[in-house]
Amino acid sequence: MDARTMKTVLLAEDSEDDIFVMKLACERAGIHHLLQVVTDGAMAIDYLSGNGTFTDRAVHPLPTVLFLDLKMPKCDGFEVLKWVRAQPHFLDLPVVMLTNSPLMEDINRAYQLGATSYLQKNSDHAEFGQAVRIILKYWLELNMAPSLPE
Numbered sequence: 001m002d003a004r005t006m007k008t009v010l011l012a013e014d015s016e017d018d019i020f021v022m023k024l025a026c027e028r029a030g031i032h033h034l035l036q037v038v039t040d041g042a043m044a045i046d047y048l049s050g051n052g053t054f055t056d057r058a059v060h061p062l063p064t065v066l067f068l069d070l071k072m073p074k075c076d077g078f079e080v081l082k083w084v085r086a087q088p089h090f091l092d093l094p095v096v097m098l099t100n101s102p103l104m105e106d107i108n109r110a111y112q113l114g115a116t117s118y119l120q121k122n123s124d125h126a127e128f129g130q131a132v133r134i135i136l137k138y139w140l141e142l143n144m145a146p147s148l149p150e
Helices: 016-029 041-049 077-086 104-112 125-142
Strands: 008-012 034-038 065-069 095-099 117-120
Touching: 008 016, 008 041, 016 034, 016 125, 034 041, 041 065, 041 077, 065 077, 065 125, 077 095, 077 104, 104 117, 117 125
Parallel strands: 008 034, 008 065, 065 095, 095 117
Antiparallel strands: none
């Protein structure tokens, strides 16, 4: 499978520790995919819109699933999610919110803005890794998704 046919996961996360844990979980999932990482909300929007350094879709393909940290610099996850859902071609993009926040107001707001799932980061890396593997298995292999624009 080459990069053009490989499904892409976009991780928008500013914590180096959480990026490391996510990369490890993605590697252990055993599902062929390309993991792209951006470290703030503005970069996430630039990546998704193909602006700046993200114009080449062969290098920065549109994602099949977006893991979106809630607390990021420049634009927080809520702002990015709101932008994503305002784009007609991203209405079906699965967005998994990643956060340490157990606050019901954050959970409710994420779903009101169109989150597909809300995954709380926890200190148990094995449990988190298993959740990521399940999400990747479903969205990258099992789910039958509509085609996205090129």
